[in-house]
Amino acid sequence: MAQPYEFGDNPTAATRARAVAPKLISAYDAIASDPDGFTVKAEHEEIALALFGWWRYLTRTASVFYKVEGELSDGETAPLTRVMIEYVYSMAWLIDHGAGRDAGAGGARLGET
Secondary structure (H helix, E strand, O other): OOOOOOOOOOHHHHHHHHHHHHHHHHHHHHHHOOOOOOOOOHHHHHHHHHHHHHHHHHHHHHHHHHHHOOOOOHHHHHHHHHHHHHHHHHHHHHHHHOOOOOOOOOOOOOOOO
């Protein structure tokens, strides 16, 4: 039986990230370069621009990271890694809570802490 996947600082997570990152970067490049743009359902318009902007930043950062990963030390690439993780969590939060809607007991909204 296969072991369950465990996210973290481990070889399995690194292997998965290296396999997925180029696909996400290519997907972004294809969408961003399409002269017709893309269509978003009306109910998702409010968060689409934020997600797309964060996805752009995430893919550009990942692209730089994978270009310099073997040339720089872990200490030099750590800020890039941290930023990518922050953006992934931010995107997940936005998807879960939406923009401008009550985010729970704290009432947090997009852009608020």
